[in-house]
Amino acid sequence: MTAKSVLVTGGAGYIGTHTMVELLASGYDVVCLDNFSNSSPEAIKRVEKIAGKRVTTVIGDVRDREVMSRVFKRPIDGVIHFAALKAVGESVARPVDYYGNNVGGTLALLDAMHERKVQRVVFSSSATVYGIPDKLPIAEDAAVRPVNPYGHTKAMVEQILRDWCDARAEHAAVSLRYFNPIGAHPSGAIGEDPHDVPNNLFPFITQVAVGKLDKLTVWGNDWPTLDGTGVRDYLHVMDLARGHVTALEYTFAHTGCATVNLGTGRATSVLQMIAAFEAASGKKIPYVIGPRRTGDIAACWANPSLAQQLLGWQAKQSIEQACADGWRWQQSNPNGYRS
Ligand code: NAD
Ligand code: WQD
Numbered sequence: 001m002t003a004k005s006v007l008v009t010g011g012a013g014y015i016g017t018h019t020m021v022e023l024l025a026s027g028y029d030v031v032c033l034d035n036f037s038n039s040s041p042e043a044i045k046r047v048e049k050i051a052g053k054r055v056t057t058v059i060g061d062v063r064d065r066e067v068m069s070r071v072f073k074r075p076i077d078g079v080i081h082f083a084a085l086k087a088v089g090e091s092v093a094r095p096v097d098y099y100g101n102n103v104g105g106t107l108a109l110l111d112a113m114h115e116r117k118v119q120r121v122v123f124s125s126s127a128t129v130y131g132i133p134d135k136l137p138i139a140e141d142a143a144v145r146p147v148n149p150y151g152h153t154k155a156m157v158e159q160i161l162r163d164w165c166d167a168r169a170e171h172a173a174v175s176l177r178y179f180n181p182i183g184a185h186p187s188g189a190i191g192e193d194p195h196d197v198p199n200n201l202f203p204f205i206t207q208v209a210v211g212k213l214d215k216l217t218v219w220g221n222d223w224p225t226l227d228g229t230g231v232r233d234y235l236h237v238m239d240l241a242r243g244h245v246t247a248l249e250y251t252f253a254h255t256g257c258a259t260v261n262l263g264t265g266r267a268t269s270v271l272q273m274i275a276a277f278e279a280a281s282g283k284k285i286p287y288v289i290g291p292r293r294t295g296d297i298a299a300c301w302a303n304p305s306l307a308q309q310l311l312g313w314q315a316k317q318s319i320e321q322a323c324a325d326g327w328r329w330q331q332s333n334p335n336g337y338r339s
Helices: 014-025 041-051 065-071 088-093 095-115 149-167 201-209 237-253 270-281 305-311 319-332
Strands: 005-009 029-034 056-059 078-081 120-126 172-178 180-182 216-219 234-236 256-262 287-290
Touching (some): 014 029, 014 078, 014 237, 029 065, 041 056, 056 065, 065 095, 120 149, 120 237, 172 237, 180 319, 201 216, 216 270, 237 256
Parallel strands (some): 078 120, 120 172
8 A cells, every 4th residue: 555645844843853753653655844944954864864764855935835836746645734933932022923934834835735635734733822721731622812922823823724624524634732842762863953042941951961051040939839930741752743643643534623732741840850850861950040931831731631532642751751862862962963
């Protein structure tokens, strides 16, 4: 039987690379479209090495009609859409870029899909759409109340996909609301490679551990949480990658639009993450306590039960495993793919 072919937009990025490894391992042919605005072609070479299979790579912007018509000249059975800008603070400073790329890019993709009658898509949404939760854990029926332009772009695309599915009975879409992905492929060959000083906790910790940064600032220890520091739901990026494969398979077996949390249901504080990383890496993480970060929330973790019911997916890997895998990546690649 001919292998199904999947277009992965933004496939050279952090989550895209890990998902492409899982797609190749599951027997899919993979076409990666990426403009390398926040990634490197080296990442794709590493994916191919891990998988022992080739990836068809098209370099270009998802908003470029010529590029997209070239992409869809080949048979594509489904799409996983990662391509986006994703920094919350940057989205406040550059909202038009975020709406143009994240919303405009999705509309351009759906246009190109329409021309070639490609009818299924998995979309990278984010728990950011929930804003400040009323109650914890957060289930998919919680209020969608984004508090920054980035979160608004994700909520808008979720609505676009609901309307897209309502328009044609044969359309299938799954929007995945990720919580906090961390870690790396166990080989240490691919991982998170922020281009500037990391905003996110985990890559900041790994860069302190490898000596690129001298200390961590813990943004506030006066939150109403177990130890006063921020609490999040950290999930291993390999679990997340597998979640995308199950979501894609779901679109082959169902039509309509589903919106699903991908999280562990586990709440971990900043201090607990520091302790877990120190235990996994054997490296001390020096830190100071700083003020709360603007726009931060105290706590956020998932009710992951719908993913289990609908997709048969649940997170399997521990925080400790993610710390060990993330450290292996950073230790072997102190300057990311530029190493
Ligand atoms: P990333 O920046 O590592 O990957 C995004 C990839 O998309 C990059 O390779 C970039 O070059 C590419 N890209 C961006 N705009 C493009 C365009 N217009 N055309 C073609 N390629 C383009 O980010 P990531 O962490 O892998 O996130 C992937 C997706 O998951 C994003 O949509 C992000 O919003 C979402 N997400 C990420 C997190 C997280 O914490 N990393 C959490 C929730 C949701
Ligand atoms: C986690 C915790 C910080 C850095 C962000 C985006 C979200 C999604 C995931 C894209 C918080 C604390 C952090 C540091 C710290 N990305 N922290 N010192 O803010 O939960 O989510 O990434 O979709 O949209 O908002 O993740 O890793 O930035 O912070 O104390 O140097 O670590 O206060 O409690 P966040 P994060």
